[in-house]
Amino acid sequence: MGMDQEDDDDTRRRMASLQAARTALRAGVERSRAMTHALARSGTRMAEIQARLQSAEAAVRPIRAPRDALETAGPNIDRAVGPAAAVLKVFDAVHGLEPPLLAGADATAHDLPGYLAVVGRLEEALRFLADNCGLAAQWLADILAYLGDRGLADPRFVADLTNALSSLKTPSPADLDAGLLAAALDVLEAEFCRLLAEHSAPLTMPDPSTTKPAPITPPRIPAAAVQKLSLTLDRLAANGRLDYCAAAYADARGDTVSASLRALGLDYLREPAEDAQALSPSVELWGRHLEFAVRHLLEAERKLCLAVFAPRPEAAAACFADVAARAGILDFLGFARAVADARKDPIKLLRLLDVFDALSRLRLDFNRLFGGKACVEIQTRTRDLVKRVVDGAVEIFEALLVQVELQRNMPPPADGGVPRLVTFVPKYCNQLLGDQYRAVLTQVLTIHRSWRKEAFDDKMLVDSVHDIVKALEANFDTWSKSYEDKTLSYLFMMNTHWHFFKHLKSTKMGEVLGDEWLREHEQYKDYYSQIFLRESWGTLAPLLSREGLILFSKGQATARDLVKQRFKSFNASFAEMYQKQSAWIVPDKDLQQRLCHLVVQAIVPVYRSFMQNYGPLVEQDGSASKYVKYSTEDLDKMLSTLFMPKQPRRTGSLQIRNSNGKINSAMTGLYRSASTLQ
8 A cells, every 4th residue: 555655646746747847838839929929020120220220330430430530520510510509499499489479360469569579589580590500501511521521421421411401501481480470470460450440440520511511630549559550560561561561551541531531422523513603612612621631631641651650751651642542632633623624714713713722721731741752643733733723714814804805896785784794794803802812813823924934913913803894894885886776875874884883882893993983983874864864754744745735725626636646646655665665674673763763753743744634625535545545553653663674684604705816716615605795
């Protein structure tokens, strides 16, 4: 039993050994498989290591150079590597500015000064890189050449570095910051436009229907906004974007001023009438609107331009010129040019004086606002306009005397009324010598004479107007002689002289002519009215005389026949005279009433007396109505309504027939022709 026990123990030991060997074999197989996989993967890594070893070999090869050669090259390498390291440090700083610069519009709106400061740092960094990157690259290239020439480095190493450095010698701005500065400038442009839009709302203008709108001072842009615009423009201009800023500014501010002015109703500027009379209301508006545009809107725009574009006065002037053009200043000048080119007549002279007066009042403003090179078009068109206005005004004024003299051969009014020329000239001359136009016309004539190296003064103007009135006065006799009916010529002279006296008394022209001259016209009125009564209605009263009727007082039949004959003669003469003079007029109401009263006093009392004394003789006859055609009341009523104008007479403007001679060719279109002076 003892032996059996030993055998069992030995068997168990061998089985344990076998199991341990099997476990060891399995572990070895697993390790072999892992090593196989690892070796398979290491093949690729070995290839990569081999490639790196080649580069490392080239990189470390200079170390294998002789020590004395390396000691000589060391200081040179250090001097080249130092600037290159500084460039790399600045380049890293540039990329560190990307987050704040690419934050967008919110960053500029909330902290524009801070954003501009970051842009300024970027610009400084880029300037440093631009100035030093190429230089550092050149120093490195020189060191490479030094190493290559002395065999201190592998040729492949030298060639690779040389190629890498060649692109750094002349880098472009985009290469230095990858477009970061351009992106930042785009953000600033957007902010510049936003600030302009925020502070460029059109003004609330007065009601254009009001005759005299109250002056408006445009609200100033806040100083803080102006400073932001100026700082933003400064950065953009420093980077070559001034033209963009100027264009954006002119668009915004020009549109603002234009929109503000359009609210006044400026359609008349682009559609001027050809007739000076029709232009009159528009010229008055034009003067007030031009003054408002220049002294209020454009003056404020000029100050704003200078503030935003400081310290760039030339750019500010050019931008303001663009703003003024967009606002429509050339439209104002174009309207005035249309006035100067309108058909010529005396009213046009007044409109030209209105235009000149407006331009003269604004002369200093024009010189200050538009005096630079940038406004050369405005200057040229203004000078041309002033010359056309002066030449046109003088041409019309100097033609007035000639035109009045030419009217001497024109027929007078058929109804004995006042010729339109006589109605127009006194009023017109009073306007020329009045407070509104006298100084302006004198200035225009003085300027025109100075161009011809001649002198002119106010006395010469007064003398010229006096000559015009004298020439018109000389026409009276010629016109009166053209009437076939003498009594009508007397009525004409009475009307004309009275009109002269009444409309020149207590006027500027009346002061020039003098009281004695005026009294003469008043006396002429009385003289011709007396002759008119004597030669016309004064001839009717003798037809109703009592001569001869007393002798036949006892013979009623004979007396009745004689009374009938006198009634018949009176009726015929009265009817003829009344019918003829019913077509005649006395334009002045007071004079018409006085003249009718004199006619009534000359006829009605005589007729009443005759009717009272001898009317019964005829009334007893069966044919009384054949001879007694008018009652006293009928005569009074008929005579009291004589000489009344049949319809209103136009007296607003003068229409004159042009002559066919030399004057006409020189003054073509000066006046619209008319067949008569009526």
